[in-house]
Amino acid sequence: MNNQGSSTCAWPHPGRNGNAHSSDRVYAVDRWLVHMFLHALGDPALQVCLWDGKEIPLAGSRPGLGMVIHDRAALWRLLTNPLLHFGDDYSAGRIEIEGELVSFLETVYRAMAGSPKFRRVSDPSAYRRNQPHLNSIAGSRQNIHHHYDIGNDFYQLWLDANMQYTCAYFPDPAASLEEAQVAKMDLVCRKLRLQPGQTVVEAGCGWGALARHMAKRYGVTVRAYNISHEQIVHARQRSKAEGLEGQVEYIEDDYRTIKGYYDVFVSVGMLEHVGPDHYQELGAVIDRCLKEQGTGLIHTIGQNSATPMSPWFLQRIFPGSYPPTIREMMALFEPSEFTVLDVENLRLHYAKTCEHWLERFEQNLNRVREMFDERFIRAWRLYLSGCVANFSIGSLQLFQVVFSRSTNNQVPWTRDHLMVSTGKS
Amino acid sequence: MNNQGSSTCAWPHPGRNGNAHSSDRVYAVDRWLVHMFLHALGDPALQVCLWDGKEIPLAGSRPGLGMVIHDRAALWRLLTNPLLHFGDDYSAGRIEIEGELVSFLETVYRAMAGSPKFRRVSDPSAYRRNQPHLNSIAGSRQNIHHHYDIGNDFYQLWLDANMQYTCAYFPDPAASLEEAQVAKMDLVCRKLRLQPGQTVVEAGCGWGALARHMAKRYGVTVRAYNISHEQIVHARQRSKAEGLEGQVEYIEDDYRTIKGYYDVFVSVGMLEHVGPDHYQELGAVIDRCLKEQGTGLIHTIGQNSATPMSPWFLQRIFPGSYPPTIREMMALFEPSEFTVLDVENLRLHYAKTCEHWLERFEQNLNRVREMFDERFIRAWRLYLSGCVANFSIGSLQLFQVVFSRSTNNQVPWTRDHLMVSTGKS
Numbered sequence: 001m002n003n004q005g006s007s008t009c010a011w012p013h014p015g016r017n018g019n020a021h022s023s024d025r026v027y028a029v030d031r032w033l034v035h036m037f038l039h040a041l042g043d044p045a046l047q048v049c050l051w052d053g054k055e056i057p058l059a060g061s062r063p064g065l066g067m068v069i070h071d072r073a074a075l076w077r078l079l080t081n082p083l084l085h086f087g088d089d090y091s092a093g094r095i096e097i098e099g100e101l102v103s104f105l106e107t108v109y110r111a112m113a114g115s116p117k118f119r120r121v122s123d124p125s126a127y128r129r130n131q132p133h134l135n136s137i138a139g140s141r142q143n144i145h146h147h148y149d150i151g152n153d154f155y156q157l158w159l160d161a162n163m164q165y166t167c168a169y170f171p172d173p174a175a176s177l178e179e180a181q182v183a184k185m186d187l188v189c190r191k192l193r194l195q196p197g198q199t200v201v202e203a204g205c206g207w208g209a210l211a212r213h214m215a216k217r218y219g220v221t222v223r224a225y226n227i228s229h230e231q232i233v234h235a236r237q238r239s240k241a242e243g244l245e246g247q248v249e250y251i252e253d254d255y256r257t258i259k260g261y262y263d264v265f266v267s268v269g270m271l272e273h274v275g276p277d278h279y280q281e282l283g284a285v286i287d288r289c290l291k292e293q294g295t296g297l298i299h300t301i302g303q304n305s306a307t308p309m310s311p312w313f314l315q316r317i318f319p320g321s322y323p324p325t326i327r328e329m330m331a332l333f334e335p336s337e338f339t340v341l342d343v344e345n346l347r348l349h350y351a352k353t354c355e356h357w358l359e360r361f362e363q364n365l366n367r368v369r370e371m372f373d374e375r376f377i378r379a380w381r382l383y384l385s386g387c388v389a390n391f392s393i394g395s396l397q398l399f400q401v402v403f404s405r406s407t408n409n410q411v412p413w414t415r416d417h418l419m420v421s422t423g424k425s
Numbered sequence: 426m427n428n429q430g431s432s433t434c435a436w437p438h439p440g441r442n443g444n445a446h447s448s449d450r451v452y453a454v455d456r457w458l459v460h461m462f463l464h465a466l467g468d469p470a471l472q473v474c475l476w477d478g479k480e481i482p483l484a485g486s487r488p489g490l491g492m493v494i495h496d497r498a499a500l501w502r503l504l505t506n507p508l509l510h511f512g513d514d515y516s517a518g519r520i521e522i523e524g525e526l527v528s529f530l531e532t533v534y535r536a537m538a539g540s541p542k543f544r545r546v547s548d549p550s551a552y553r554r555n556q557p558h559l560n561s562i563a564g565s566r567q568n569i570h571h572h573y574d575i576g577n578d579f580y581q582l583w584l585d586a587n588m589q590y591t592c593a594y595f596p597d598p599a600a601s602l603e604e605a606q607v608a609k610m611d612l613v614c615r616k617l618r619l620q621p622g623q624t625v626v627e628a629g630c631g632w633g634a635l636a637r638h639m640a641k642r643y644g645v646t647v648r649a650y651n652i653s654h655e656q657i658v659h660a661r662q663r664s665k666a667e668g669l670e671g672q673v674e675y676i677e678d679d680y681r682t683i684k685g686y687y688d689v690f691v692s693v694g695m696l697e698h699v700g701p702d703h704y705q706e707l708g709a710v711i712d713r714c715l716k717e718q719g720t721g722l723i724h725t726i727g728q729n730s731a732t733p734m735s736p737w738f739l740q741r742i743f744p745g746s747y748p749p750t751i752r753e754m755m756a757l758f759e760p761s762e763f764t765v766l767d768v769e770n771l772r773l774h775y776a777k778t779c780e781h782w783l784e785r786f787e788q789n790l791n792r793v794r795e796m797f798d799e800r801f802i803r804a805w806r807l808y809l810s811g812c813v814a815n816f817s818i819g820s821l822q823l824f825q826v827v828f829s830r831s832t833n834n835q836v837p838w839t840r841d842h843l844m845v846s847t848g849k850s
Contacts, residue, residue: 113762122759173838304831305759326765330752334547334730337538339819340751343768348834394764394831406729406819409773413598419844 009049009068009098030075031056037078042115044107047098050075065099065107087312091379101381102358105389113395120395122305127276127322129308135275135320137254141227143320144273148228152207154371158360163207163234166269166299167350167398177356180349185213188268190418191342191402192295194218198263201225201289203255203282204270208235208248215247223249225258258285264297265290271300271329272321279324279331287336293410295402298332300324301350302397317383323396333403341411342402350398351391358384434474434493434523455500456481462503467540469532472523475500490524490532512737516804526806527783530814538820545820547730552701552747554733560700560745562679566652568745569698573653577632579796583785588632588659591694591724592775592823602781605774610638613693615843616767616827617720619643623688626650626714628680628707629695633660633673640672648674650683683710689722690715696725696754697746704749704756712761718835720827723757725749726775727822742808748821758828766836767827775823776816783809 034048034056047066048056069075074094077085089095097104112118123129133139152163159165160181168180169187188210194200196219205211205224208231214220226232232252239248255270256278265286274282286296301323309322326343333340361368361384368377390396404411459473459481472491473481494500499519502510514520522529537543548554558564577588584590585606593605594612613635619625621644630636630649633656639645651657657677664673680695690711699707711721726748734747751768758765786793786809793802815821829836 120762171839304762304764325755325759327752327755327759330750334750334752337545337729337819339729339770339772339822340768340824341770343765344840345764345766345836347764348836348838392834394762394833397764399765408819409817411770411773413773414596415769415840415843418840 008053009047009055027054030072033075033079034058034069037075037082040079040082040115040117041108042111042113042118044111046104046107049098062107065104067098067104068096070094070096081311083310084312084315087310087316087379087382090382091316091375093374093378101385102388102392105386106393109389109393109395120305120307122325122327123308124306126306126308127324127328130311130314131322132315132319135273135278137256139320140254140273143318144227145229146319147317149230151371152230152234154368155207157364157367158357162209162213164209165206167301167346168353168356169346170349170352173352177353177360180353180356181209182213185210186217187418188266188297188299188400189214189218191400192264192266192297193412193417194220194264196220199223199260200264200266201258201260201262203258203265203267203285204273205231205235205250206269207231208238208250210266210268211235211248211250212239212242212244215244216242220264221247223251223260223262225251225253225255227252227254255282255285258289260289261291262289263291263294265294266297268297268299269301271298272318272323275320275322276324276328276331279328280335283332283334283336283338286332286338290405292405293408295404295411296338297400297402298329299398299400300329302326302329302399303395304397307395313383313386316379326399329399329401337406338403339406339408339411340401340403342400342415344400346398346400347391347394347396350396351388354384354387354391358388433478434472434480452479455479455497458500458504459483459494462500462507465504465507465540465542466533467536467538467543469536471529471532474523487532490529492523492529493521495519495521506736508735509737509740512735512741512804512807515807516741516800518799518803526810527813527817530811531818534814534818534820545728545730545732547750547752548733549731551731551733552749552753555736555739556747557740557744560698560703562681564745565679565698568743569652570654571744572742573631574655576796577655577659579793580632582789582792583782587634587638589634590631592726592771593778593781594771594774595777598777602778602785605778605781606634607638610635611642612843613691613722613724613825614639614643616825617689617691617722618837618842619645619689621645624648624685625689625691626683626685626687628683628690628692628710629698630656630660630675631694632656633663633675635691635693636660636673636675637664637667637669640669641667645689646672648676648685648687650676650678650680652677652679680707680710683714685714686716687714688716688719690719691722693722693724694726696723696757697743697748700745700747701749701753701756704753705760708757708759708761708763711757711763715830717830718833720829720836721763722825722827723754724823724825725754727751727754727824728820729822732820738808738811741804751824754824754826762831763828764831764833764836765826765828767825767840769825771823771825772816772819772821775821776813779809779812779816783813 030050045060045062047061049068051070071094074089113120160178162181164181169184170180171183198220200214200220200222202211202222202224205226211222211224214222232250235250239245303323303325306325455475470485470487472486474493476495496519499514538545585603587606589606594609595605596608623645625639625645625647627636627647627649630651636647636649639647657675660675664670715721728748728750731750
């Protein structure tokens with residue numbers, strides 16, 4: 001590639017709706033539109049090829065990393081709402097990526113950090129931006145149904161055997177996903193210092209793996225809440241098959257309806273779907289249900305400063321979701337004077353977890369194709385690749401926060417209890 | 426004690442300015458004033474005895490724990506500004522405590538948590554309340570001089586041999602203060618993963634122990650800032666005596682003047698004196714001086730919700746001080762997109778540290794008396810006892826926060842590095 005004028009793409013560019021004989025004047029407009037689009041994203045070092053095979057000359061572009069825009073309408077759309085339309089047009093196959101999608105996205109996301117339009121400046125209303133609907137009880141059901149109820153068979157193709165759709169913990173980067181998901185559950189259990197006979201309430205239990213693990217390995221009784229019907233059905237089946245029905249109860253209901261009084265409150269991967277408007281409400285639920293000497297743990301995707309999610313992500317993948325900053329999370333703890341005992345950031349573990357998911361997803365494409373169309377597959381490839389990229393470049397974090405009541409002096413004296421695995425997989 | 430009417434105190438009540446023959450009507454007013462005062466504090470279960478030996482009947486009071494008010498004027502003052510005048514009148518000997526002072530204060534502080542006047546409700550301007558002057562460069566000098574420049578000889582009487590005036594880390598609760606202060610330095614060094622040859626900048630170095638320890642035990646070069654003249658003089662003497670002059674440089678200047686570019690930023694016990702108005706300024710200093718792959722650690726007293734310090738504490742002991750909430754601390758990190766990697770709460774370690782200080786202070790009273798008058802001694806007894814009580818009942822916290830730049834992927838993979846002590850005392 002050179003920067004002296006138009007050239008032709010070095011990579012395949014089938015051409016779809018474009019006109020290969022466009023005039024120089026039209027080409028100048030296209031070139032200008034590409035520049036405008038990239039400039040809005042902070043000028044990422046990418047190659048861009050048009051529908052007619054022409055490559056747009058771009059200063060500093062990185063050979064082998066770029067995009068083909070297959071028609072002029074897609075290019076125009078990129079200017080009006082770049083993130084929404086990039087996602088949609090990539091999903092529809094009107095945009096193609098040259099090079100590795102994760103690297104492409106990392107390059108774009110890094111550039112965006114320097115763009116006035118997307119610079120990460122903390123915005124107290126970030127969580128409301130681009131949201132189709134927020135998380136009332138009814139809104140939450142709709143939002144959760146959109147993502148989690150699309151078929152357990154699909155998730156089984158690329159999650160671990162225990163169906164955990166949250167950040168794993170790799171004691172060693174080379175650990176398998178299966179090992180790392182068990183290690184994550186044990187890490188959570190050690191942080192909570194579970195003792196046989198204790199009672200646990202879990203808010204947002206997914207397919208129920210943690211509740212079963214706690215019951216089986218640590219001898220506790222768990223009541224686990226979730227509003228995804230498909231997940232609850234699966235969780236109950238597994239619990240029955242494993243003979244844990246007396247010890248684990250799955251309740252298809254919202255966290256706001258939690259009843260009872262427990263030694264432990266735990267929530268792994270739900271806070272992302274709660275929304276900062278409802279953190280105080282969740283904090284009041286915890287205050288109501290946690291015993292005086294109880295311990296709580298919240299595991300959530302987070303970010304360093306309050307910035308909105310992409311509209312594509314919110315409309316197509318995870319409506320109602322928002323990864324909080326630590327500042328925003330404090331609304332959970334401050335009104336009830338909970339004490340934060342421990343925060344651990346597992347960001348790189350989530351990058352690795354998503355890499356495993358993406359790899360398994362790609363390995364099982366034939367089976368995914370039996371369930372969904374190509375647009376779905378491309379959307380999910382973009383979503384999973386975007387997760388790898390966001391965790392890898394540090395625009396998303398993973399916080400595990402342990403807390404207790406401020407008056408509880410039975411808190412751990414040191415971190416020694418974290419270091420010995422008491423559960424066996 | 427009974428609650429049926431006036432009785433006489435079971436403990437000594439020398440009587441000073443009161444009238445032992447006060448009429449019943451006057452006594453009824455005094456009784457009412459005591460009730461008002463205790464009610465403002467949330468009705469702590471205390472005995473109260475007046476100057477004439479009369480004990481005020483109080484429902485639920487705890488035998489052996491209470492106060493003698495030695496004159497009527499002191500009782501009136503307690504109503505106008507209870508915390509300020511309790512401190513001043515206790516210091517002046519016009520109020521005496523029956524029972525252990527720490528238990529007395531714990532009882533009062535616990536009750537205050539339920540009082541409408543003192544209930545811990547987060548207040549964004551809490552840090553400005555009761556402050557004689559905040560922390561401009563000149564204000565900071567004045568504030569720091571007030572507390573830290575009262576004589577190294579005095580601090581040597583009750584701090585550890587290395588003169589560390591911050592929370593120690595007791596690997597075991599039975600460890601000595603000397604051991605625990607060394608363990609604290611090693612814990613900080615492990616969290617920072619110090620490597621020989623690295624450069625460290627320390628903001629607020631006290632008498633310089635951590636800087637010397639890092640240089641001696643971990644082979645790093647340290648530039649340490651402090652605006653307390655007395656502390657800097659002591660730190661330089663020690664560094665010279667230990668032959669560390671080439672490795673440790675003590676600079677008598679404000680953190681805002683820090684220059685250079687370092688592998689590590691560390692600050693142990695300074696943030697309490699910075700004030701939330703200046704956190705962004707401090708964050709910008711860290712952003713300016715920390716290398717791309719650098720690591721930072723801030724160790725600070727904190728609290729669960731933003732509540733003001735007592736006016737007595739701010740006027741008599743630590744002007745300009747304020748223990749931040751985690752939410753307030755985020756102003757340090759968010760504007761520069763720093764990533765919080767690890768937060769540990771060492772609250773109970775600080776309760777124990779203060780117990781050691783108080784015990785040593787009492788053991789060395791004769792030598793303290795050669796330096797200061799009785800009012801000073803009583804004020805410091807109250808201050809140190811108040812610290813024990815506040816950490817012990819959970820109204821103060823101790824946060825150690827480790828952070829890096831958001832783009833740094835060389836962060837620790839697990840917490841394994843925290844578990845092996847690499848420094849020897």
